Amino acid sequence: MTIPSIRLARPRWSLRRRLVLAVVGLLAIVAIVIGSISVLALQGFLMNRLDDQLSAANGRSQTGFGPPGSQPGDAPSDPFTNQQLQRTFDRQAPETVIGIIAGSTVAGVRKDQSGTPVNLSTAQSKPLATVPSTGFATTVSLGNGLGSYRAIAVEYANGVRVVTALPLGEVQTTLLQLGLIIAIVTAAGLVLAAFLALWIVRVALRPLERVVSTATRVAELPLDRGEVALGVRVPDQDSDPRTEVGQVGAAINRMLGHVASALTARQASENKVRQFVADASHELRTPLAAIRGYAELTRRGDYDLPDDVVHSLGRVESEATRMTSLVEDLLLLARLDEGRDLESDPLDLSRLLIDAVSDAHAAGPEHGWSLELPEEPVTIHGDDARLHQVFANILANARVHTPAGTDVVTAVAIDGTNAVVTVTDDGPGIPPDLLPVLFERFARADSSRSRAAGSTGLGLAIVAAVVEGHGGAVEVQSEPGSTSFRVILPITAPVDPRPEVVPITAEPVAR
Template sequence: MSISPPAPLPPQAPQPPAAVRPLAKGTLGRRLVVRVAALVAIVAVGLGAVVALAAYNIQIGQMDSRLDGAVRRMTGGPGFGGQEIGTILASQDGETIISASILVDRASNSGVRAATLSDEAAQQLAAVQLGSGEKATIHLTDYGLYRVTVQSSGSFRAIAGISLSQLTSAMTSLVIFEALLTGVVIAAAVVVARGVVVTSLAPLNRLAATATAVSNLPLESGEVEGIVRVSPNDTDPVSEVGRVGLAFNHMLDNVEGALAARHASEVKLRQFVADASHELRNPLAAIRGYAELTRRERADMSPAMAHAMGRIESESDRMSSLVEDLLLLARLDSGPALDLAPTDVTEIVLNATSDARAAGPDHRWSLSLPDEPVVALADRYRLHQVLANLLANARTHTPPGTQVQTAVAVTGGMVTITVTDDGPGIPPELQASVFERFTRAEVSRVRKQGGPSTGLGLAIVAAVVAAHHGTASVNSRPGRTVFTIRIPAAGPTAF
């Protein structure tokens, strides 16, 4: 897995915040609307049930009054005189059904037409267990629901029943009407709740949009500009959202102040490093010059003195190289002025590899290049420096005989350059910081010459590649280490 360097990336324009969807899945607005709709539905269904139950009880009471009248008329005289159409009258003595009829129609102003109940319905009436004057609702086969009552006198029982078909039809219509009304009420509640919730949460959504805009700003380094604030209309301390907006603006003020202080500190530090490095160049040049002057007289010096002067010359060379690297990093930090132009990457790789082969003849160097020239938008000198640092890193941190291969490819409009060696590798715990300044991999990689590393070579690689709007990464395990840089292609290779 490739590990990106910690070197700062080039500043990028803040991304516009995503469009706020106040009722998107999982949002507070959606949950509020759903809960309001559920509450309205529960209340509406409950009220409908209460109304339906009350209407049913009222009509059952009226039905019972009519049933009492039917019983009185039945016991007051034989026949169906004065009874409603559909009324059932039956008489029973002990277990024997004497008669069981239903009023079908009125034949004339004075007469009626009745029909005998089916045997099954008659048996159902006989099986009704009610005390005198009690009432019950039963289902009679072939006749439907009936409200029945019993009038007892010894072993004799008079049974009367009135059809509940009209009541059932009325209750069905009432329930359907209530269901439709409940649906309309719920739909209206959803529409109203949606409007209220969207309006009420609009300040919170604007606050979220502001936070998103701030989170997209490049805050990792450099001077930070364009930190927006919450609108004064959304910072009224009277409301809860206003208090959040006010606190958010206060936090942004502190963040902006801290970023400004950090940037000022970075500028001072870079200036100090640049000034110090610049001031060190002259005394180092003098030390090197005087050390070189002693070469012609070292034959007359004692071995200890000659060795000391040799070490002074060697360390002054190393210090000069370190100062130059520090100056370069300071320039890159303060805003690299690169001469970006279409550059033949193949030529640079060939030259850098040729130099590395001359400096490290005990390594095995190889190339993997495409047939066509590869052109990148790059600074020729700085890109050569990147390749030279990577190849020097492979040469000085791997043992003799190590195979080092440099490859070039173009993918997705980017030029990819890889430097691969089969050396001892870099431990996983060091790979994340290998591009940081003054990082040394002395534990895993063998440095065979030149004394201890300054730890700036790969930092320069990362900084220069980032200045090219590219990326640098490393992937290492024992026996295979791959450094990869990717920079924008140019010309015919930018496809």
């Protein structure tokens, strides 16, 4: 069995945080190195000074006990004489320790602050025996409240050694105080450096924030539709190629220039196509009406026509009718694209839904149709004919693309300042890959089926265009067994025709 490795997600820090932490971390390393070197240098200086003092004290001890090789005391068991002890301690500084090692006997005496010799205990004297007679200072710990000492030993006759020791307490206290001062000053300096670095980095990154603000405004523009005058640019002060941020700003300005050119070319192409569709639709209405009229006139005339000719005339009339519907839909979309052809009058949405559901029931009696209305009429401002077409298209979509026996429920409710109409059916649902493009033009799940049912793929595109023209929105949710269209319309807001051009200009970033 293989145990999968677990990789912990690395924290994503902002550039500002990384820069501040890098500066503070670098300063902390420098401060620690400088502080450590300072402490070590002072320690070396104080230890050298103490060793010099120890050498002088050792010389005074030799003056009291005699030169090396002589007998320091009356006997090994009594290494000190009162005269030698007094003569030695008279010359030493307070806290000086003198010890004599004779065989296994170790005796030590400390001169206190008052100048009185104080005998050391056996446990305190024992570490003095570890000091070698090399003539070099050694650090020993006497313990029991005495702490560490620097000691030097001199060997006399019969293997007797005299040890002179000075306390390290003052050196250690000085080093501790210095270390504490360095730590406090370093901590205070790092805190101050952090605030200064944060302020400096914030000021340094303001041009980058303005660049980000420009890019954000561009990202929020509706570039996918309509004519857009892309006037957003990074300010000149933030597009100087001599700086890193300026290089980014200059690159964004060049990119925006290319995007603006592409949008202009796209809009020009769309305008040509839209104008062609509008002109073609308008020009086709008259000949299509003539074709339908002559076909119907011939079919209904008092002529003895063969059955196949009558059938052919019926097919010509039905196809002309379907083509006329397609032309009318294309012409309506072209007009809606221009923000025209919508009225804004008070209308009873409840009555409009009653008419739409009644028409749907007449067209598809094999389906179950129901309508849920509030007790009070729902009045909104809008184009009565176009909104009737919206709900007729949605209900027709439910009728055409669901099997017989499907229940279709239409409901209206008030949500704040909006009227919300939902059309829900319990049919097979909409394919998931069709949902993202459902409201686009000529979007059909099955072109052959749709053509047989008379669908052009423009019904839901008209729904979206009309609803957006009323300042509303249309949503759809679908899964097997439940499909729901949700139309949201403002209650009192008048129709706001969409402008042909959406000018966007750069605005300074407030700081």
